[in-house]
Amino acid sequence: MIENNKLYQDLTKTYTRPVEKIVKFFITSAAFAAILISISIVFTLLTEAINFFQDPAVTFKEYFTATRWTPTFKNPEYGVMVLISSTLYIATIACLISFPLGLFSAIYLSEFASKRTRKVIKPVLEILAGVPTVVFGYFALNWITPNIVQRFLPGSGVFNALSAGIAVGIMIIPTIASISDDALKAVPNSLRFGSLALGSTRRITAIKIMLPAALSGIIASFILGFSRAIGETMIVTIAGGQYPELNLDPRRAMYTITSSIVNVSLGDTPHGTTPYNALFALGITLFIMTFVLNLASDYVARKYRKEYE
Amino acid sequence: MNNAITGRKTENAIKESMFLFLLYICVVIAILTLMTLIYDVISTGFERLTDDYEIGIINKIQVENPRDFLTSLDSRDPLKAGIGPAFAGTIWLMFIVVSITFPFGAGAAIYLQEFAPKNKLTRFIELNLTNLAGVPSVIYGLLGLAVFVRLAGFGRSVLSGGLTLTLLILPVVIVASREALKAVPDTIRQGALALGATKFQAIFRQVVPSAIPGMVTGMVLGLSRAIGETAPLIFMGALTYVNYYPDNPLSGFTAIPIQVYNWIGYPQAEWKDTASAGIILLLLLLLTMNSLALFIRNRFEKDW
Amino acid sequence: MEKVNLNTSQENLSKEFVFKADNVSVSYGEFVAIKNVNLDIVKNKITAFIGPSGCGKSTLIRTFNRMNDLIPSASVSGTINYQGVDLYDKDVDPVQVRRRIGMVFQKPNPFPKTIRENIAFGLKVNEMTDNIDDRIEKALTQAALWDEVKDDLDKNALELSGGQQQRLCIARTIAVEPDTILMDEPCSALDPVATKRIEDLMQELVQNFSILIVTHNMQQASRASDYCAFFTTKTSDDGKRRTGELVEFSETNSMFTNPKEELTEQYISGRFG
Numbered sequence: 001m002i003e004n005n006k007l008y009q010d011l012t013k014t015y016t017r018p019v020e021k022i023v024k025f026f027i028t029s030a031a032f033a034a035i036l037i038s039i040s041i042v043f044t045l046l047t048e049a050i051n052f053f054q055d056p057a058v059t060f061k062e063y064f065t066a067t068r069w070t071p072t073f074k075n076p077e078y079g080v081m082v083l084i085s086s087t088l089y090i091a092t093i094a095c096l097i098s099f100p101l102g103l104f105s106a107i108y109l110s111e112f113a114s115k116r117t118r119k120v121i122k123p124v125l126e127i128l129a130g131v132p133t134v135v136f137g138y139f140a141l142n143w144i145t146p147n148i149v150q151r152f153l154p155g156s157g158v159f160n161a162l163s164a165g166i167a168v169g170i171m172i173i174p175t176i177a178s179i180s181d182d183a184l185k186a187v188p189n190s191l192r193f194g195s196l197a198l199g200s201t202r203r204i205t206a207i208k209i210m211l212p213a214a215l216s217g218i219i220a221s222f223i224l225g226f227s228r229a230i231g232e233t234m235i236v237t238i239a240g241g242q243y244p245e246l247n248l249d250p251r252r253a254m255y256t257i258t259s260s261i262v263n264v265s266l267g268d269t270p271h272g273t274t275p276y277n278a279l280f281a282l283g284i285t286l287f288i289m290t291f292v293l294n295l296a297s298d299y300v301a302r303k304y305r306k307e308y309e
Numbered sequence: 310m311n312n313a314i315t316g317r318k319t320e321n322a323i324k325e326s327m328f329l330f331l332l333y334i335c336v337v338i339a340i341l342t343l344m345t346l347i348y349d350v351i352s353t354g355f356e357r358l359t360d361d362y363e364i365g366i367i368n369k370i371q372v373e374n375p376r377d378f379l380t381s382l383d384s385r386d387p388l389k390a391g392i393g394p395a396f397a398g399t400i401w402l403m404f405i406v407v408s409i410t411f412p413f414g415a416g417a418a419i420y421l422q423e424f425a426p427k428n429k430l431t432r433f434i435e436l437n438l439t440n441l442a443g444v445p446s447v448i449y450g451l452l453g454l455a456v457f458v459r460l461a462g463f464g465r466s467v468l469s470g471g472l473t474l475t476l477l478i479l480p481v482v483i484v485a486s487r488e489a490l491k492a493v494p495d496t497i498r499q500g501a502l503a504l505g506a507t508k509f510q511a512i513f514r515q516v517v518p519s520a521i522p523g524m525v526t527g528m529v530l531g532l533s534r535a536i537g538e539t540a541p542l543i544f545m546g547a548l549t550y551v552n553y554y555p556d557n558p559l560s561g562f563t564a565i566p567i568q569v570y571n572w573i574g575y576p577q578a579e580w581k582d583t584a585s586a587g588i589i590l591l592l593l594l595l596l597t598m599n600s601l602a603l604f605i606r607n608r609f610e611k612d613w
Numbered sequence: 614m615e616k617v618n619l620n621t622s623q624e625n626l627s628k629e630f631v632f633k634a635d636n637v638s639v640s641y642g643e644f645v646a647i648k649n650v651n652l653d654i655v656k657n658k659i660t661a662f663i664g665p666s667g668c669g670k671s672t673l674i675r676t677f678n679r680m681n682d683l684i685p686s687a688s689v690s691g692t693i694n695y696q697g698v699d700l701y702d703k704d705v706d707p708v709q710v711r712r713r714i715g716m717v718f719q720k721p722n723p724f725p726k727t728i729r730e731n732i733a734f735g736l737k738v739n740e741m742t743d744n745i746d747d748r749i750e751k752a753l754t755q756a757a758l759w760d761e762v763k764d765d766l767d768k769n770a771l772e773l774s775g776g777q778q779q780r781l782c783i784a785r786t787i788a789v790e791p792d793t794i795l796m797d798e799p800c801s802a803l804d805p806v807a808t809k810r811i812e813d814l815m816q817e818l819v820q821n822f823s824i825l826i827v828t829h830n831m832q833q834a835s836r837a838s839d840y841c842a843f844f845t846t847k848t849s850d851d852g853k854r855r856t857g858e859l860v861e862f863s864e865t866n867s868m869f870t871n872p873k874e875e876l877t878e879q880y881i882s883g884r885f886g
Contacts, residue, residue: 004697231445
């Protein structure tokens with residue numbers, strides 16, 4: 001019932017300003033652009049990769065079973081398993097280094113370090129995280145290879161998988177450390193203090209109480225680190241060299257998916273040729289691998305995270 | 310009985326110290342590696358960057374560093390080669406990246422944080438953003454090649470490079486901007502609305518201005534990531550021997566990390582010094598940007 | 614609860630009401646926060662909502678300026694008649710409502726800007742920008758803050774003391790010339806001296822505004838308000854939920870000296886709450 005007409009008129013006035021509408025449209029589109037980008041990535045990789053497989057010179061079977069990756073040779077071979085195995089090999093070396101170093105650094109930071117020490121070490125890790133990969137590549141080629149790999153592993157070439165693996169591992173340490181640190185910090189103090197109050201030592205508390213409690217976050221960081229190691233490009237391109245055949249010798253060069261993408265584009269490969277399309281076949285292979293790993297990392301972090309009140 | 314307790318105590322104490330020692334080692338290795346890296350780069354490149362010297366046998370040329378290093382073109386002679394065009398290319402890229410990333414990134418963040426309904430579609434957008442942040446940078450390069458270089462017809466230009474880098478850091482910038490918006494307390498929104506402001510007025514006149522320092526910090530940090538990237542730009546023709554300054558957005562270009570990558574690849578020993586000099590410059594640039602971000606954060610971010 | 618009327622119908626005619634709430638209930642999804650409220654709020658008087666915590670007083674007061682609209686799961690049933698208009702009529706714009714019915718919050722929430730800008734904001738969004746400096750001065754004077762800040766209008770509002778900040782919030786609310794001010798425990802974050810100043814301020818403001826105040830402080834209600842509404846909670850049958858209800862509503866004097874309901878008497882004498 002409307003008894004007060006004037007007031008009703010006033011209360012039902014709505015102003016729409018055109019500026020508001022325009023801005024709202026813009027920001028909504030900006031947000032939806034995120035979906036657009038994802039779709040573009042998948043679409044682009046897919047279409048060009050399909051072109052690759054439609055080339056009579058290449059078959060699915062060959063892609064997965066050939067033993068060499070030599071797109072620029074006179075009789076090109078397109079065996080991706082060489083690249084995948086090298087990629088996994090180097091990524092594994094990287095993880096063997098970064099998982100313990102990163103995890104223990106995180107345990108130190110969250111369970112043992114004083115506030116002052118944390119204030120010093122955390123920035124150092126952040127600086128490490130900010131170093132461009134090309135710099136790590138330089139470091140691997142010019143310092144790690146001569147001073148570590150060639151010294152301890154005689155017979156190593158200038159380009160070798162071990163050097164690249166070590167450098168990638170160092171690069172990933174901040175990722176492992178900071179995510180694990182967050183996971184450990186998220187465990188409530190009541191668990192920490194409860195264990196210590198029972199007479200337990202810091203070491204036992206850290207290993208038997210905190211680690212299991214933060215395990216989901218830590219595992220998620222491992223999976224993420226592995227994913228990053230697989231996707232790393234410049235370090236392996238600079239220090240890992242090219243060796244297009246399957247081999248497991250860390251002293252020799254190795255050709256990963258990422259470094260072969262770089263090398264194909266370096267050469268004279270005009271659009272439409274098989275080597276050009278091969279780029280995208282590799283791209284989608286890499287994308288699928290990292291995508292699955294990233295999903296797994298997210299899944300582990302969510303599903304197994306213990307909800308604390 | 311006393312012995313039992315003290316015996317246990319010593320055994321525990323040893324285990325404690327060993328564990329702590331293990332942790333220390335890990336942290337020290339990480340720190341030492343960084344220090345070694347920096348030391349190696351500086352010791353190799355510092356002289357190249359700052360010394361003055363004379364080159365040439367018949368026609369002697371005086372080289373004055375760092376001025377000449379910063380402004381010279383690339384060259385076949387490692388002692389003459391300079392980072393001028395690469396530096397210019399990096400600056401061009403910075404401008405392009407900021408001018409597109411900041412409005413889109415901030416806009417998307419404002420929408421997602423303040424206006425988006427909490428439904429499946431919004432969740433899907435957020436999921437996409439998280440996934441995009443984990444895609445290797447080389448794949449963004451491939452995307453840029455297909456979309457900007459070929460489809461849009463921008464060719465192998467600094468514009469294509471800048472747009473590709475924008476795509477790379479956009480997810481990161483959006484997340485950082487969202488955090489800045491989340492940090493503004495809800496009481497501010499409510500206070501504005503209670504005065505008869507529309508949601509739009511409350512958000513854009515009170516919430517966003519308060520979140521700007523955080524958003525700018527996020528932008529600067531994203532930018533510093535972008536200029537250190539090499540892989541995405543490889544497909545933009547940046548690896549070819551670029552010996553000129555870009556003069557328009559559709560011009561060819563090179564960038565500092567790309568130039569350094571080229572120099573690393575040359576076999577002669579002197580190139581190592583040149584590459585290190587380039588790296589020092591790159592690291593200084595990043596240091597400046599990160600300090601700027603830190604400065605903005607400390608000076609302007611509100612302590613709610 | 615039966616409809617609780619104020620005194621006789623003859624006195625009803627001579628009073629003007631700013632709000633008439635008829636069988637109002639507020640729910641958040643399935644959960645009923647407060648139900649079956651029947652209240653007639655008298656114009657230009659101070660009406661206090663008192664009762665133990667959790668009985669929906671804040672929820673109820675927010676229905677009067679449609680602030681509950683901001684919570685997606687909130688729903689309001691029943692009618693609230695605001696000076697002859699159904700406040701929840703489908704064409705009524707909440708933005709217009711909030712200009713006429715202002716709100717002061719529990720924790721002072723000035724904008725992180727200058728004092729001047731805090732007041733100017735409300736004026737600008739409501740297009741009351743003529744003579745803006747005079748309006749600012751008038752609002753600060755009415756809020757008993759002008760003398761303290763008149764030389765520092767460009768100072769950041771966050772540098773003021775708690776009591777000053779709250780008076781600033783009151784100033785910016787009254788600057789847009791509402792007819793009603795809703796106050797949700799405005800003094801609970803303040804010290805006793807600042808509290809007293811605000812209570813004195815309320816007595817001055819009520820000459821020009823109708824004031825609804827939610828308070829935990831019974832003494833404050835008894836000394837500062839003209840009318841009082843006492844709420845309590847009723848636990849659901851499964852013991853899990855508590856829903857608020859209006860127990861008694863009358864002139865403050867008579868409620869505190871001669872409460873009609875036993876629950877009221879128990880609360881007032883401090884036996885629970």
